[in-house]
Amino acid sequence: MRAQGKAAPQAALINKLNPIIKGWCNYNRTVVSKEIFGELDMYLWEITERWAKRRHPNKTKRWVYQKYWKAEGSQQWNFMDAKGAKLTRHSETEIVRHVKVKGTASPMGGNLVYWSKRLRKSPNISTRVLKLMGSQKGKCGHCGRLFIDGDKWEVDHILPKSLGGKDRYDNLQLLHDYCHHQKTRIDGSQSSRTRKRDRETEEPDEVKVSRPVLKTNRAGDSLV
Structure with missing residues (x-):
């Protein structure tokens, strides 16, 4: 994470990362596997853990974990602030496989x-x-x-x-x-x-359309 991210409050960090995570997952959910999403979640855990420990170098791991990670439903470790803002997990994205067109179906049919x-x-x-x-x-x-x-x-x-x-x-x-x-x-x-x-x-410019074109001879006299 960049320097400004290290100094940012947890909610600001979550709001910054969530659109990036969701956008990447939605774009790639047809070509990746759950294993890849799981590996990315582990990587995200590691960098958020380093971020939290760096903010509180004199606090114990237990204190840091209790401050920045909370349980929600069946998930025990959610990077979440006190107001409920939660960091999105890659593995929460549903994998969607490309569906082949049925038979000889065509939009022209x-x-x-x-x-x-x-x-x-x-x-x-x-x-x-x-x-x-x-x-x-x-x-x-x-x-x-x-x-x-x-x-x-x-x-x-x-x-x-x-x-x-x-x-x-x-x-x-x-x-x-x-x-x-x-x-x-x-x-x-x-x-x-x-x-x-x-x-x-x-709308056509009536003035320009109806305006006559004057033809002149070499002496400059009008021929119309």
Whole structure:
């Protein structure tokens, strides 16, 4: 751990490491084994133990362990602060294996339900997107069509944040990217400057279109 990490309080260290651990595990959970995750947990134990002992060089091991590690459920040694902030373990991540496509199935075959369910099992989708996709039964919150492999999606605030909407699940929905663009044009989340710019981009400049072009001869006299 870097010097600033050694001086940081336990909660700050946990908040710093957890997103890194979760992101790495989610990205690699299709290509690693439980043994690898277990080895990484052991390595994490060693570096957090060194971190704790270095902060309290004059305290006993028992005192250090009681201060920084706590039992929770069946797990006896959790790097956890007094308020319950806990360091994520690599081994808590579920291993997901790639599932082969059934037979000669193809997205062009029309079985969109199959491809939508397959998409929701993809290991490379974030937890938030998976939760929204599950609550929406795999359908876009705007057009109602199923999400399938190859689609692009965006998380949308039902009530825009610019209008007071909160960043909570009950105010979030998953939309196709093009559906999201359509929605933001009419729900007040686009700034007036952006809407004005869009209109100027889409509407031809009538003055420039109707303006006549004057032809001149070599003497500079107008020919029109």
